[in-house]
Structure formats: C-alpha cells, structure tokens
Amino acid sequence: MSDRLRLGVMGCASIAWRRMLPAAERTPGVDITAVAGRDPDRTERFAARFSADPMPDYAALLEHPDVEAVYIPLPNALHREWAHRAMRNGKHVLVEKPLTCCYRHSVELVAQARSSRRVLMENMTAPRHAQHKVVERLVADGEIGALRSFSAAYGIPPLPAEDIRYRPELGGGALLDLGIYAVRAAVRFAGPGLSVEGAVLRTDPETGVDTSGAALLRTPDGVDVHLAYGFEHAYTSGYTLWGSAGRITATRTAAPPPELRPELTVERKGETRTIAAPADDQDSATLAAFAAQVRGQESTAGHQAPTLRTARLLDAIRAAARPTAERPERRPR
Structure with missing residues (x-):
C-alpha cells in the first residue's frame, strides 16, 4: 500500500x-x-x-x-x-x-x-479551524464564567435562481446548507443533551425549499441556544458565547481563507479586547485527517458522534418548525 x-x-x-x-x-x-x-x-x-x-x-x-x-x-x-x-x-x-x-x-x-x-x-471542515480551540481554551480559563447563552448565525445573500440549493428534490434548502453550521457549533460549545424548544422555517412558495430559519434550543442545565441562518441575508458566519462573567464572539467561522488570522472579541468586566487566532487551512486539515484515518495513523473512534448529533437536531428543527411564507423581497430570477 x-x-x-x-x-x-x-x-x-x-x-x-x-x-x-x-x-x-x-x-x-x-x-x-x-x-x-x-x-x-x-x-x-x-x-x-x-x-x-x-x-x-x-x-x-x-x-x-x-x-x-x-x-x-x-x-x-x-x-x-x-x-x-x-x-x-x-x-x-x-x-x-x-x-x-x-x-x-x-x-x-x-x-x-x-x-x-x-x-x-x-x-465539515469548519470545526477543524484552530480558532475554535482558542475559544475553548478561553472558556476553560474562565473568561466568560458559566455559560448562560449561545447564539450562532450563518447567512449569505440570495443565490442565482438556477442554484441547486433552491431544489428541494436534491436536498436543497438553507437548513442543510447553512443551518448545519449553527447546529454543529451549538453541539460543540453548548454540550450534549440539546433539545429543540421551537423553530421557524421560511419557505419559497414556488420551489418549496426553505430559504431561511431560526431555532431555539436548550441544554439540560438551562443554557439557551439561539440559531439563525438563511439565503436572504448579508454575509455572516459566527457565534457568541455569553456567560456569567463575560462574552466571546467569533465572526469568521465558516470558511476563512487559510492565510487569515480570524479575530475573536472578548468582553469582560467592562473591557473589550481582540485576540488574533492562528491562521489555519481547515480544508487541508480535513483531508489530512481523512488520509490519516485511512492509513490507521489517526483513530476513528468517536469522530462521527458530532455528525450524528447534528443530524438528529436538524431533523428535530425541521419537525418543530412553524412554516412561514418567504418575504416579499424575493431572490433574483
């Protein structure tokens, strides 16, 4: 071999x-x-x-x-x-x-x-970026105290009308394309046992595809999780951990260029500071991890657990969602 x-x-x-x-x-x-x-x-x-x-x-x-x-x-x-x-x-x-x-x-x-x-x-390459480990280290060091609330938002402007993400028969829709980032971040930072308390999906009446949505989740110990996503927004890709003593915000978390050092904002005791996380090549890191697992150089134990937890919550969000019609300012034709 x-x-x-x-x-x-x-x-x-x-x-x-x-x-x-x-x-x-x-x-x-x-x-x-x-x-x-x-x-x-x-x-x-x-x-x-x-x-x-x-x-x-x-x-x-x-x-x-x-x-x-x-x-x-x-x-x-x-x-x-x-x-x-x-x-x-x-x-x-x-x-x-x-x-x-x-x-x-x-x-x-x-x-x-x-x-x-x-x-x-x-x-799912985004979780492999080094900035998330920096956030975890800050939380472990007590920068925000006890986590009280987690929020995440992932959005992009409207896509061309022929984009396959507007075709429900091909598995299109904002929940699977963008909501998955928000849910995966919640799985990582809010912990296990998340349950869906409520959700909204905005649907294009012509195509039947969901173009945006929001969800409220909760952990067993009472941490609130607020998620939003969609194809009808200014570009955003970030999350905030809000705790009893401070807050951490990351704003470039979906696909930062490999050379970019994403900035993290830490607010604590009335002071705000910015931390430049390391630049990282999350796509290459994912391929390297895949190759290492194939070669038996990296354990596969447990690596699919976040994928399955995320999939379960995506199903639960869809099941709980109250559908609404798309906004008047429709996607381009």
Whole structure:
C-alpha cells in the first residue's frame, strides 16, 4: 500500500474546484487520481486542471483500480446512495456536508462503515479551524464564567435562481446548507443533551425549499441556544458565547481563507479586547485527517458522534418548525 492516499472525485461541483481539490494539492500524502462527472467537457476540464484521469461516470470511478477513497461533492440527496455504493465497492468515503439528508440515513451509513471497516467522514471542515480551540481554551480559563447563552448565525445573500440549493428534490434548502453550521457549533460549545424548544422555517412558495430559519434550543442545565441562518441575508458566519462573567464572539467561522488570522472579541468586566487566532487551512486539515484515518495513523473512534448529533437536531428543527411564507423581497430570477 502506498503512503499516499489515491483519491477519486465524484462530481464536478463548484466547491471541489474552488476549495477542496486545491486543498488536496496542498495536502502532503494526498493524490487526486481520477474525476467523474455527468458532463464530459466539464469532467475533462477538472481532470486536466488537477492532473487526474477523467472517468465517464460515477460507477466507472468506483471500478478504477487505483482509487482507494472517494470524495463526494454531489447534491445532498445523492450522498446516501453513492456513499453506500462506494463503501460496497471497498472505497473509503469523504462526503460533503450534510452526510445525508436525515438522521436515520446517516446512522445507516455509519453502521455500514463500521461493518465494512471503511472510513466514512463528513466533509465539515469548519470545526477543524484552530480558532475554535482558542475559544475553548478561553472558556476553560474562565473568561466568560458559566455559560448562560449561545447564539450562532450563518447567512449569505440570495443565490442565482438556477442554484441547486433552491431544489428541494436534491436536498436543497438553507437548513442543510447553512443551518448545519449553527447546529454543529451549538453541539460543540453548548454540550450534549440539546433539545429543540421551537423553530421557524421560511419557505419559497414556488420551489418549496426553505430559504431561511431560526431555532431555539436548550441544554439540560438551562443554557439557551439561539440559531439563525438563511439565503436572504448579508454575509455572516459566527457565534457568541455569553456567560456569567463575560462574552466571546467569533465572526469568521465558516470558511476563512487559510492565510487569515480570524479575530475573536472578548468582553469582560467592562473591557473589550481582540485576540488574533492562528491562521489555519481547515480544508487541508480535513483531508489530512481523512488520509490519516485511512492509513490507521489517526483513530476513528468517536469522530462521527458530532455528525450524528447534528443530524438528529436538524431533523428535530425541521419537525418543530412553524412554516412561514418567504418575504416579499424575493431572490433574483
């Protein structure tokens, strides 16, 4: 077995072109071996750009003798099928977030990974950024006292009308695309046992897709968690931990550039200070961790627990949500 992970790419998605495949080129021990897509011309462009073999379809990629792991940036609704087929073909799998569109299907894939001894990882890169460990250290040092409230907001401006995130049959919608960041942050910082107290989903009456929403959650010991997200907002990606003695705010938490040192704001006893967290390459770090798990150099124990907790809460938010109509200022046509 080569020390280098031979990665096949299933789908010529924008996130693969812009972020994950350039990150793979920056990651020691990872080779982009083959690319498969639905459009032959687009597949050829991807393959040429990243010096990979172009494959005629997804099934052919899974039969490629040199591909030992696949990265799946397909539409959300296709994650379950192709992750299942990849593992059935003996491949390790890195699949874009969300792992699947619901908790039950995610549990099924995790069980398959365990029984087949394949590595299955959700490509949720944001939690790997070093800034979050800085926040955890500040909390552990008592900067905010006891946590009383956690809030997170993730939003982007309206997308082009043809964007697949406006197609519910492909697993589109703001909850799975952006709400997942807010929920994952709450799982990390508010702790286990979160329950959904109430939620709202704003739905486009023409497409049936959720374009924004909010949720109120609570921990067993009474910490309030406020989450908001959507496709109809000025760009934001951050969270705040508010405690009995202070407050910490992070404002660039979804996809900061690798060279950026994100600023954290700490408010305590009437004083405010800014801390520059380390620059970090969260995409490359995720690929490196995936490769290390495939090679047995990093334990896989417990790494899927946050993914499953997040999936369970996303289901609960959707179940609890009171639907509302989209605002009059609609997305561009």
